[in-house]
Amino acid sequence: MSKKLLAGVFFALILIFSLAANPQEDAMAAAERKDFAAELKIVRAHALEGEAWAQSDLGAMYDNGNGVPQDYVQAATWYRKAADQGDARGQCDLGIIYAVGKGVPQDFTEAIKWFQKAADQGDARGQCDVGIEYEYGNGVPQDYAQAATWYRKAADQGNVYAQANLGEMYVNGEGVPQDYAQAATWLQKAANQGNSDAQATLGAMYATGEGVPQDYAQALNWYQKSADQGNAFAETWLGWAYFNGNITTQDYAQAMAWYQKAADQGNSNAQLSLGIMYENGDGVPQDYAQAMAWYQKAADQGNPDAQYNIGIMYYFGYGVPQDYSQAMTWYQKAADQGDADAQFDLGVMYENGNCIAQDYVQAYKWFDIAASLYSAINEASRDKAVAGRDHVAALMNPEQIAEAQNLAREWKPAPSGQ
Numbered sequence: 001m002s003k004k005l006l007a008g009v010f011f012a013l014i015l016i017f018s019l020a021a022n023p024q025e026d027a028m029a030a031a032e033r034k035d036f037a038a039e040l041k042i043v044r045a046h047a048l049e050g051e052a053w054a055q056s057d058l059g060a061m062y063d064n065g066n067g068v069p070q071d072y073v074q075a076a077t078w079y080r081k082a083a084d085q086g087d088a089r090g091q092c093d094l095g096i097i098y099a100v101g102k103g104v105p106q107d108f109t110e111a112i113k114w115f116q117k118a119a120d121q122g123d124a125r126g127q128c129d130v131g132i133e134y135e136y137g138n139g140v141p142q143d144y145a146q147a148a149t150w151y152r153k154a155a156d157q158g159n160v161y162a163q164a165n166l167g168e169m170y171v172n173g174e175g176v177p178q179d180y181a182q183a184a185t186w187l188q189k190a191a192n193q194g195n196s197d198a199q200a201t202l203g204a205m206y207a208t209g210e211g212v213p214q215d216y217a218q219a220l221n222w223y224q225k226s227a228d229q230g231n232a233f234a235e236t237w238l239g240w241a242y243f244n245g246n247i248t249t250q251d252y253a254q255a256m257a258w259y260q261k262a263a264d265q266g267n268s269n270a271q272l273s274l275g276i277m278y279e280n281g282d283g284v285p286q287d288y289a290q291a292m293a294w295y296q297k298a299a300d301q302g303n304p305d306a307q308y309n310i311g312i313m314y315y316f317g318y319g320v321p322q323d324y325s326q327a328m329t330w331y332q333k334a335a336d337q338g339d340a341d342a343q344f345d346l347g348v349m350y351e352n353g354n355c356i357a358q359d360y361v362q363a364y365k366w367f368d369i370a371a372s373l374y375s376a377i378n379e380a381s382r383d384k385a386v387a388g389r390d391h392v393a394a395l396m397n398p399e400q401i402a403e404a405q406n407l408a409r410e411w412k413p414a415p416s417g418q
Contacts, residue, residue, distance in 0.1 A: 052081075091123075098110040196225075203219045
């Protein structure tokens with residue numbers, strides 16, 4: 001073979017290999033094997049040549065500190081270069097940078113602008129992000145219907161977060177009619193993709209039979225899958241299942257273990273549940289100090305049940321000096337959020353003049369509010385509150401009764417967590 005022919009073959013092979021090479025795939029492969037130095041070499045070269053995919057990748061490397069020192073300003077710079085070229089991934093990442101205020105001042109208006117650009121290209125991630133901003137009213141007026149619309153666009157493309165969020169909207173009837181069957185459909189899709197929030201909610205639906213046939217084995221299965229990913233809600237529900245023994249064998253040790261995992265993540269219901277176990281000595285030695293410590297953690301987050309339980313501890317002197325003033329303070333916090341038990345006990349304290357001047361108007365008011373809230377959940381408790389109200393009414397004049405009734409009508413629960 002002549003040298004001229006060999007040279008032609010050689011250059012042809014170079015051309016073939018050159019055409020076959022895909023720097024984006026090479027960069028992805030390097031990232032998957034965590035060879036960030038190799039990824040950086042590829043990405044930086046192509047980013048400097050103005051290729052949007054590489055600019056977006058380089059922004060992500062600065063964002064996460066992979067192969068380069070973490071630098072949010074540099075991340076924002078490279079995301080913007082990609083976004084300005086219409087790269088949907090760069091637009092979404094730039095939107096997130098603005099939403100959280102990393103490398104740029106936090107600016108939800110800018111965030112949704114970039115999310116919308118990606119969404120308008122049909123990008124599922126951008127559509128989901130637009131839905132999130134409408135759901136929470138970040139950069140736009142809160143609009144559940146708009147949120148559901150954008151979630152559905154993304155969910156139909158298989159976006160797992162949109163599927164989970166749309167399912168939750170059907171559970172709560174936000175932006176769409178409440179529909180447990182629809183909720184279950186979307187949550188199942190997300191759960192099958194491993195979304196822990198969807199798995200936790202789906203577990204709860206199987207436990208109650210809402211939207212799906214009641215199935216305790218399925219409930220436990222989905223709780224466990226979610227909890228194994230560290231989902232605090234699922235850990236709490238799993239603890240509750242073992243504590244009550246209604247969907248699995250009662251096991252206080254397992255209940256304590258799962259409650260502890262969730263409580264350590266700051267879940268106030270798990271902290272409350274740990275407090276109850278220590279107060280009653282369920283599976284652990286009774287320990288009022290531990291009970292109070294966990295109640296306090298939950299109460300500090302605004303959990304009304306924990307606030308009420310602290311009130312009980314002070315009222316009866318469980319593990320703390322008896323203190324009616326402290327009891328009333330905590331009852332008031334819980335009552336203001338709509339805790340009927342706390343409202344009833346406040347009525348008792350005003351009726352008897354515990355630590356405060358006797359006040360039949362306030363007693364009547366709280367008994368009346370408690371009775372109305374009890375009506376939907378506990379007939380016996382409602383009757384008790386009505387009896388308390390009627391008892392103080394017999395000691396009041398018509399003007400006082402009218403004032404108390406007006407106060408009860410005007411009462412509205414404080415926002416959750418207050």
